[in-house]
Amino acid sequence: MQDPRVPSGARDRFEALYLTHYPAIYRYALRRTESPDDIADVIAETFLVAWRRLDDVPTGEATVLWLYGAARRVLANHRRGKSRRSALASRLRDELAAGRGTPSAHPRADAVHAALVTLPPAEREVLALTYWEQLTGPQIAQVLGCSSTAVRLRLHRARKRLARLLATTDEFHMTSVLRGETR
Incomplete structure (x- = not known):
């Protein structure tokens, strides 16, 4: 039974798009990230964008180029998020180290x-x-x-x-x- 929220043919088009272009997006992410988790995140987010904007995804040879563009933006967002998380973790480590390094208020x-x-x-x-x-x-x-x-x-x-x-x-x-x- 088809989900009434999904336009007719959209699922088939997305599955075909995914099966055809997954290897290219996988290689794109593999060459630009350090960990398997990051690769998986970039691929998943890229195809999520494609699903959400399926009407905007061109057909033919332009499809993979559109997906590369989406993957590039996903990767940029991923790197910014990773940088923010790293800076936050570093700041928290420094604050915690400073808190532990203070002399005890009580002798015991x-x-x-x-x-x-x-x-x-x-x-x-x-x-x-x-x-x-x-x-x-x-x-x-x-x-x-x-x-x-x-x-x-x-x-x-x-x-x-x-x-x-x-x-x-x-x-x-x-x-x-x-x-x-x-x-």
Whole structure:
């Protein structure tokens, strides 16, 4: 059954266009990109443009030239996007490195972070949500997909284990270090 949104004969024309010109567009993309994923993206986008603008695609020998033009524009957009993503990733790496490179506000912060890494992931997450994100028990339960009772139990266990690792029972001290506060 034909899709009523697709004009009669459009599907057949597109399939013929695709089968005939796929090898040329593949070679075009292969010679201009570095990775198989990029090749696939350029080919897919080029033929998507052709499908969307099927009425504008010329027939005969001009078809492949039109497709090369479309592929050229797709590739230019792809490169611009890749450049923007690379610049953003670089900026984020620099910001994160700068944030990690700042000296700890609290003298025991490094010890607390080292102890946190040794905790089981579930306990580390409940502590992080409590102290770093400052979420309430019911909010944490929603994030973790469990009951508030389970959150209270996990938090109690996590605090006890962290206190043992830090050899302290001073919960105020531990809380201030986790939150990054100074005295």
